Amino acid sequence: MQSWIDGQPAAAVNLQNRGLAYGDGLFETIAVRGGRPSLLDGHLARLTLGCQRLAISADLALVRDELLRYASQLEDGVAKLILTRGDSQRGYAPVAGAAPRRILQGSPLPSYPVEHAEHGVRLFPCQTRLGEQPLLAGLKHLNRLEQVLARAEWQDSEHAEGLMRDGQGRVIEGVYSNLFLVRDGVLFTADLSRCGVAGVMRAALLEQAALLGIPAQVCDLPFEALEQADEVFVCNSVYGVWPVRGVAALNWSPGPLTRKLQAVARTLLET
Amino acid sequence: MQSWIDGQPAAAVNLQNRGLAYGDGLFETIAVRGGRPSLLDGHLARLTLGCQRLAISADLALVRDELLRYASQLEDGVAKLILTRGDSQRGYAPVAGAAPRRILQGSPLPSYPVEHAEHGVRLFPCQTRLGEQPLLAGLKHLNRLEQVLARAEWQDSEHAEGLMRDGQGRVIEGVYSNLFLVRDGVLFTADLSRCGVAGVMRAALLEQAALLGIPAQVCDLPFEALEQADEVFVCNSVYGVWPVRGVAALNWSPGPLTRKLQAVARTLLET
Known part of the structure; x- marks a missing residue:
């Protein structure tokens, strides 16, 4: 589907855009089914937080309206929303009053092998x-x-x-996903206050776990936590949950909590 | 002056450009006087290193030729060269064979207050x-x-x-510049193997200092090194050298080594 800039069809962005110059902006990758964006509130909440932390004064009601319109035309696919601080002349200083640019791009829903969800993936x-970088940690910004x-x-x-760790070797996330592990019936996922992207599906699963009475901890995860895990899975807001079969010399089988949250994710993506 | 993409006049870049999507590219900000780019070899050397470290397979001879052509038309100003990995569909994976995009933008030479060079600046x-991030440290990449x-x-x-420090409080650089300090006749500048941008003027001044027999050390600089400094200056490849008058409660006067290297920088920018 044709891309939009600020609600209008467009194929190219001004060379003065600060997204190109400095990666000065945010993005969201949103599954769209039957013309509706999945996990819409979660995506908008993260975008809102990103705008606050980067001091980008976007009209988020307008962003929401455009996204809904775009999704209704996309029907089934992935909508990528990029929000940049707008255009400016050379120089890092944000220009007061610069209009943030809203970019929407559509692509087909990816066709992942069904085994990824059924038997799991290797990292x-x-x-x-x-x-x-605590100032940027958690955000889905354009510095990638x-x-x-x-x-x-x-x-x-x-x-x-891929499995990504921090400089201390702590387990943080996947390249495209967040990572959870299970030990003794407790769900663990990495604290993302120093690095990492706080995924919308991660937040949704933590919320659902609380509703389902599944104990969950957000904390630092040394590599040993992975070695001692009973189950491991990755998640994102396009495919939901994939069990992790292994990484390096470690191996797991898809476990019961993974299967339960995989079903939860599927429901979240379909409603 | 009109911008160029891949040697052709252009005002906008394709929305699939990875520079916009991920900041996946490099840039150089080059002073142009009398139609000639200053410190050309230094800029191209840093760009070459950046391409190697990011595995961007650009035709650097072509980049050089285009830059020379663009500079000759710009006459006097600042040429900004952006080199991105090129276009791709959604996804972080670099696409084999994607053609890197060469973007050139021109702006007038900035008219800084003459006091900045004469009496110095406050940080x-x-x-x-x-x-x-050791993998990116030193590079002038688009994640800014x-x-x-x-x-x-x-x-x-x-x-x-502005004075920028790392997470340990060590003195690294300016927002737009590198920083040097002088103590007991020795020149010091920060080691940039963990963070920071290795400026082209910084490299040129270190080279000239060696030729002039001025002892220089590239090392970690705790904040106390600044407190104990006899002279402090910042440098970049547009304005050369500015003495630093002060930062927070610290104050300095422009010293003899600063003046000597300021003259060196002026010569480097004019030839």
Whole structure:
């Protein structure tokens, strides 16, 4: 589907855009089914938080309206929303009054092998470590060179995802996903206050776990936590939940809590 | 002057460009005088290193030729060269064979107050700290949200630059410049192997210092090194050298080594 800028069909963005110059903006990758964006409130909540932290004064009601209109025309696919601080002349200083640019791009729903969801995926152990930057941690901003470098580490189709750690070796997330592990019936996922992207599906699963009475902890996860895990899974807001079969020398089978949350994710994406 | 993409006049870049999507690229900001780019070899050397480290397979001879052509038409000004990995569909994975995009933008030479060079500037002590990422440190890549956040910390015209430190409080650089300090006749500048941008003027001044027999050390600089400095200056490849008059409670006067290297920088920019 044709892309939009500020609600109008467009194929190109002004060279003065600060998204290009500095990665000065945010994005959301949103599954669209039957013309409706999945997890809409979660995506808008993260975008709102990003705008606050980067001091981008976007009209978020307008962003929402445009996204709904775009999704209704896309029907089934993935809508990518990019929100940049707008255009400016050379120089890092944000220009007061610059109009943030709203970009919408559509692509077909990806057709992942069904085994990813059924039997799980192997994670490539990325050497690229996530740098710590508390001011940007959690946000889905446009500065994504770490993910580009990490994703370039493997070309084989055996690994559907990569495992990303921080400089201390702590387990943080996947390149495209968040990671959960289960031990003794408790759900664990990494604290993302120093690095990482706080995924919309991660937030939704934590919320659903609380409603279902599944104990969950958000905390630092040393690599040993992975070694001791009973179950591991990754999640994002396009495919939901994939069990993790292994990473490096570690191996797991899809477990009961993974299956339960996989069903929850499926429901979240379909309603 | 009209911008170019891949050698052709253009005002907009394709929405699939990975520079916009992920900040997946590099840039150089080059002073142009009399139709010639200053410090050309230094800029191309840093760009080459960046391409190697990001595995961007650009035709650097072509980049050089286009830059020379663009500069000859710009006459006097600043040429900004952006080199992105090119276009791709959604997804972090670099696409084999994608053609890197060469973007050139021109602007007038900035007219800084003459006092900046003569009497020096005050640095705003930025709270934004530079995150550590050895894989990207030194490069002038397009992931520049830290600089955007740091530059947004002050609006007054009293501060012409900001001082950026790392998470440990070590002195690294300015928002737009590198920083040198002098103590007991020795020149010091920060080691940039964990964070920071290795400026082309910084490299040129270190080279010239060696030729002039001025002892220089590239090392970690705790904040106390600044407190104990006899002279402090910042440099970049547009304005050359500005003495630093002060930051927070610290104050300096432009010293002899600063003046000597300021003259060196002027010569480098004019030849």
